[in-house]
Amino acid sequence: MNDFKVLILKWYAQNKRNLPWRDNKNPYKIWLSEIILQQTRVEQGRSYFEKFTDKYPSVNELNQASEEEVLHLWQGLGYYSRARNLKFAAHQIVNEFNGSFPETKTELLQLKGVGNYTASAIASIAFNKAHAVVDGNVYRVISRLFEDPTPIDTNKGQKHFQSIADELLDINNPGEYNQAIMELGALVCTPKKPHCQTCPVLEICQSGRNQTWDQFPVKSKKVKVSKRSLHYIVYLHKDKTIIRKRTAKDIWKGLYDFPVYENQSLQPINYKQIPIEIEDKRSLNLIDKKEHKLTHQKLSIFIYTAELEKIPSDLNNYNIVKRSEIKQFAFPIILKNFISESELF
Numbered sequence: 001m002n003d004f005k006v007l008i009l010k011w012y013a014q015n016k017r018n019l020p021w022r023d024n025k026n027p028y029k030i031w032l033s034e035i036i037l038q039q040t041r042v043e044q045g046r047s048y049f050e051k052f053t054d055k056y057p058s059v060n061e062l063n064q065a066s067e068e069e070v071l072h073l074w075q076g077l078g079y080y081s082r083a084r085n086l087k088f089a090a091h092q093i094v095n096e097f098n099g100s101f102p103e104t105k106t107e108l109l110q111l112k113g114v115g116n117y118t119a120s121a122i123a124s125i126a127f128n129k130a131h132a133v134v135d136g137n138v139y140r141v142i143s144r145l146f147e148d149p150t151p152i153d154t155n156k157g158q159k160h161f162q163s164i165a166d167e168l169l170d171i172n173n174p175g176e177y178n179q180a181i182m183e184l185g186a187l188v189c190t191p192k193k194p195h196c197q198t199c200p201v202l203e204i205c206q207s208g209r210n211q212t213w214d215q216f217p218v219k220s221k222k223v224k225v226s227k228r229s230l231h232y233i234v235y236l237h238k239d240k241t242i243i244r245k246r247t248a249k250d251i252w253k254g255l256y257d258f259p260v261y262e263n264q265s266l267q268p269i270n271y272k273q274i275p276i277e278i279e280d281k282r283s284l285n286l287i288d289k290k291e292h293k294l295t296h297q298k299l300s301i302f303i304y305t306a307e308l309e310k311i312p313s314d315l316n317n318y319n320i321v322k323r324s325e326i327k328q329f330a331f332p333i334i335l336k337n338f339i340s341e342s343e344l345f
């Protein structure tokens, strides 16, 4: 399979996208880009990468930022644990590694939020260490290359594909090679309608030659999606409203939202079910309904307003804020969009 690495490295040199984190081998920037791109498309990730490197040009500035500021800049990217882990890991690098970015895979794995894939990517791209990456692109390319029927979503399957990736790796040029195979998966060997006719490895690819690419990679399980209905109440009292920080181990931890009542019904709620008693029961008013999909959850979001004559004094765990200042807080994207479109704020 020597041909494989030669072919993809040549193709990569001529076809790689010009992306800002490819400008140099700065491990901080490579780490940042890898975390941003974990669940995000490159086009969307690029603008966040630029915002982050403008505001925090090095790990020191990121370490000095508050978690609140980092979450605010992350707004809209989703999977917010990534932002909390970034902040935590910046603290680890400054305090446990004296501000020098760890270079070995073993050390990199000690950083919060850095798993097997990310540690291999940073070690190989920034420090030229011989570790093969296996992400969704790599699974796709390798399973198609060999028409390999091993399911990719089992421990056994993951080990199997890691060992093939290790064998294919160009140990003299691991960073370029890893980027080349991922770029091939992103641009040519795409999930639907791969571009086999212009693919540099068509000659040695079994799926490409047999046109069986739609059968690979194989998965054994279906992702279970649960349904939740979130009923948000925007309380209005003069120029104020009520928000709270989400602290439970659940979606959107660390972000803000409005007082919420949750059930699984697709019908609007009535005033008896709402989290804070309102004086005028007629004032509960449904103003918006949205659907929002996460990887494992389908959310039905109902948004109501309710007028309060006065704000109850015993509101533990809630913040009373001026409506005009609400944009300073980090909200999940679905509520952030509602706030920017609404005339209430």
Ligand code: SF4
Residues within 6 Å of the ligand: 141, 144, 145, 188, 189, 190, 194, 195, 196, 197, 199, 200, 201, 202, 205, 206, 207, 208, 209, 213
């Ligand atoms: Fe993917 Fe087709 Fe290239 Fe094979 S020939 S790696 S299936 S794009």
